[in-house]
Amino acid sequence: MTAVLENSCAPFATVSGSDLQVPLVDGTTCTYANFDYAASAPALTEVTARIAELLPYYSSVHRGAGYASRVSTAAYEKARITVSDFVGAQHDSAVIFTRNTTDSLNLLAGCVPGDTVVLDIEHHANLLPWRNRRVVVAADSISETVARIEAELSAKPAALLAVTGASNVTGEVLPIRELAALAHRYGARILVDGAQLVPHRRVDIGDLDVDYLAFSGHKLYAPHGAGVLVGKRDWLDAAEPYLAGGGAVRSVGIDHTEWAPVPARHEAGTPNVLGVVALAAACQALVAHEAAGSVEHERALSTRLRNGLASVPGVELLTVWNDSPDSVGIVTFIVAGYSQGEVAAYLSAEHGIGVRDGKFCAHPLLARLGCADGAVRASLGLGSSDGDVDRLIDAVGTLVVDGPSWTYEEEAGWWNPVPDPRPFPDLADGAAGVGSPCATRTVSIAS
Known part of the structure; x- marks a missing residue:
């Protein structure tokens, strides 16, 4: 039934389970x-190799004096730099590690100082968390959908436009650069749910003028359990911590708590060190594979x-x-x-x-x-x-x-x-x- 390709497409990279x-x-x-x-x-083979490399040093991070803890801490923070470079984060951006895209979007939802405009086509993770949500019904064309978004933004001020980068149902890609310019024209910021876009296309938020980007390691050829929220610091620093606990504070008294700035402010508890390092390894591998x-x-x-x-x-x-x-x-x-x-x-x-x-x-x-x-x-x-x-x-x-x-x-x-x-x-x-x-x-x- 299928025709023969002129140039056959063998697997581009080796992934776990390829011979299952x-x-x-x-x-x-x-x-x-x-x-x-x-x-x-x-998981890509480059990712599983990085996990195996870190496992002998696997330890808790940030407050340990032992050598393994120091190595794990350095690997964790190096991963933050790798992810920042991978998405073209700007000087005023913070990289916060989460559990997944859903976690990242819920975190940001608690920081938005106003209404959020979304499309009705969104994954539930980018539809349900926003506290003051205004839903735009997508049209049959992208051009008309963009016009509807503009009409909504111009009719009433909004703090944020939250859109998917690529539909998780159809794979269709939205015009992110155009939407970013549109949001900024009306005084809003833009969040891109990159869960389906980032594994397939490089997303340079500096070049696209995107304010926030969220994505998951488990869709990026890394194991489950690590995600990313990257974007402007001011909203994130002004908001209450996403989770209250160890690591998110500068000092604690019985009657007073001084919260740490981002990223620590929103990373309470012992983080998923292996997952974060694996995610960063996937980012590095994807850069090489895209070039190839x-x-x-x-x-x-x-x-x-x-x-x-x-x-x-x-x-x-x-x-x-x-x-x-x-x-x-x-x-x-x-x-x-x-x-x-x-x-x-x-x-x-x-x-x-x-x-x-x-x-x-x-x-x-x-x-x-x-x-x-x-x-x-x-x-x-x-x-x-x-x-x-x-x-x-x-x-x-x-x-x-x-x-x-x-x-x-x-x-x-x-x-x-x-x-x-x-x-x-x-x-x-x-x-x-x-x-x-x-x-x-x-x-x-x-x-």
Whole structure:
């Protein structure tokens, strides 16, 4: 079904799990094809190597006199410099380490001295935290959407415009430079949710004139548990600490507390040293990979995937705008006659392909796209290849032409093969008393 590329696209970089063998319901195994990078990207080899390098020195930071603690402290603060350089932070910017993008946005939400304007297409992490939220309904074109944002900003003063850099549902990229200029024209600052944009495109906030940027390590080819908020210091220094506790203070008495300035002000408690150092290593690796052509690699694969899926009868690709000039490697679709959960279960059980199905923590957007029950999302990354893309296109085509070869049933909103003979490895087996994947899944279908 798929055409042969003139220049084949092998994986651009080596990631953890690249040779993972997974069981299928027919008793065979195959190499896992990961199309869930937009949720969590596997760690780059450069990142796992940096973690292994730091582990012998792994210790608590900032207040330890021991050699290992001093090394860990230096590595942690060096990571702050690396991240600052990676995003082009300016002299008046602070880099605060958090747990993830959601954590970063909630932190900033407590610092905004006024209203925040957002779009209805946002991930819940950039829709729900803002205390004085004004929602602009996106139009069918980016140009008209920008005009609607301007109308909202001009009608009533706002402190902040908070927008996604790239949609986590469709991958479409917003005109950040234009939106930054627009926000500043009306006296507002701009926050970019970079969770989906930063792993795919360099975001230089100095060049773009962006005031705040948030992103996650786990989408940036580093392990879970570390995120970043970078931006202007004044709001962050004026706000109450995000968490009250050790490390966020200069001095404490029974009746008085003197809080530290940023970044310590918002980094109370023992930080995730390994996660932060891993995140910084990912930033360094991405700079090198981009220089070697990673963006062009992704664009070639994205085009192949979009064209291939669009050629399958009954498959519809989702888009927000009719004039979007660019998108990252995220392709979301529906298959006529099949629930999104059934499609995802079929791809996993019969083809060893991992996609994401559901509403992607963007319920208002899925509803306006006519997919209130959800869709299927396939997302690409540095470890993706044209062979992976072809497998997915062919598997979807087989589903449309021949139907599934196994039986699938829905239980509590979750689709599973019935029976599901695939075993779990020992590290996960028996989580619910039974070693089958369907018995141990406890995720919510709401996202």
